[in-house]
Amino acid sequence: MGSVGGSPRVTGGDIGLISAALMTAVGGYLDAFLFLRHQVFGFAQTGNVVFLAVALVKGDNWSKYAWPLLAYLAGLVAAQVVRTLAPDLPARLVVAVLGFQLVVFVILACLPSDAPEGWFVIPLSFVGGIRLELFRSAGAVSFVSIATTGNLMRFVSAAADLVRDRSPQRLSAAGATFLIAIAFLLGALCGAAVTDAIGPALWGAVILEGASVVVLIAAARAQQPATGV
Incomplete structure (x- = not known):
């Protein structure tokens, strides 16, 4: 995060390591919840x-997998519109986007557990598209907040770089990528455990996302230039 013209900015979706780890944990949490409840991501x-390909081959209901894909694509398009209108992604816009996502999670958490699956899956898939496109970096580390495959690859690459060059920078990069990779697993474990144990499982995602927003706001304020003597 840096400061441009006296206003804190999150260039290219840089949200800081702690916020990135919390967002990634939310990704694991939500997909564990959706899979256990609705057998879809x-x-x-x-x-x-x-799942869509298998359903088409077996003649099962394939539309339950097509709708989240379409909603995800719509989220990607919406994120591209945001990037076009504000390429530098000022901090207040990043906070606003995260706030919007938090509101979505709160609304879904208030829904009854027997609500139609589309009420959960479609909004979350739309949010997933936005998150993937807008939030990609945590300091010097690239990450994916909605999946773990790329994060695992980055961790192994950073660990290999550390073996070849045991510098503080390499150690920091390896630690950061490990934190983000393990955050997804921990989020999925929490999501699975809470979903299996109690009904209102989405409140866990609300707490994690809320913590991510709080950390981001605190970091943005810390980057503001001091005023006065």
């Missing part, structure tokens, strides 16, 4: 593509 669209 909201963020991990690779899984939905496989």
